[in-house]
Amino acid sequence: MQLERIALISDVHGNLTALEAVLADIEARGITRIFNLGDYVGKGPRGQAVVDRCREVCEVNILGNWDDFLPDPDREWPAGGSMLWWQQELRADQRTWLRSLPFCHDFQLSGRQIRIFHASATTVHHRVYFDHDATAYRGMFENTPATGDGPLPTVVGYGDTHDAYYESDLGRTLINVGSVGNSLNDPTPVYTVLEGGADATAPFGIQFVRVPYDAHAELAHARELGAPELDGYEAEIIHGIYRGTLYAGKTSTYHRD
Structure with a gap:
């Protein structure tokens, strides 16, 4: 039986x-299909190069919260601030591309209806943490104005919280695919592999x-690039500690995750 593998990065x-x-690592495993769940930019210094690389190698690219608010032409970021630095590091065409990305992507594998989005079924700006309640869990599998109508998913993958996990309940599976560039707690980059087939009887795997x-x-x-918030970046990518703890009680333009 022929099985295919899809890498989910975020x-x-x-x-x-x-x-x-x-x-x-994805290439070494012979995986050729890559789906990107968003947040290409901000926090790190090379958003421009990341956007170009993801446009080159990812079959699917979807919208993240940073991709929505950072390039927003209606926002005026403070001069000399972190947000303006990250925004201006991008080319104008990249800012347009990011904000035009689709909200979600639906597909089937091994008879399972799968949906991926960045943060939640309602908006890229609504966060669902690992310690959610049953109502939040059920909401991840609903159709909303953001997702549109269609078959309800039985498997949902998302990113946003930088905290990879797997949860299965009531015949449905929720996956947080983790973070490539800003993994918290364990700062080692993490991604998810889905394995399955076109037939509903094919095995299905999550790794x-x-x-x-x-x-x-x-x-x-x-x-070297003079990127902002270097102490926060070091805390996150070296120690896996969210930079917001460093700025507690201080005014910061930084947005959570």
Whole structure:
């Protein structure tokens, strides 16, 4: 029986070093289909290169929260601030491309109806954490104005929280695919592999893959480029500690995840 594998990546956040390590691992496994769940930019220093690389190698690219608000032409970011630096590091065509990305993508594998989006079924700006309640869980499988009508999914994959996990209940499976460029708690980049077939009787598998990389080299690139919030970037990519804890009680333009 012929099975195919699809790599799900998310939350690269301008970390080109981590992205290249993950892409090399995907290629070494012979996987040719890559679906990207968004948040290409912000936090890391090389959003422009990340966007170009993902446009080159990803079969599916969908919208993340940073991809929506960072390039928003109606927002005026403060001069000299972090957000303006990350926004101006992108080309104008990339800002347009990011905001035009689809909200979700639906497909079938091994008889399962699968849907991927960035954060939730309602908006890229509504976050569903690991410790959610039953109502939040059920909501991830619903059709909304954002997802559109169609067959209800039995498997949902999302990113956003930088916290990979698997949960199955009531005949449905929820997967957080993790973060490539900004994984928290364990800072090692993580992505997810789906394996299945065209036939409903084909086996179905879900695998989480962590890929070590040279995070110190990535931090050195950020310093060379004069990227903002270097202390926060170091805390996240070296130690897996969310930078918001460093800025507690301080005014920051930084948006959670």
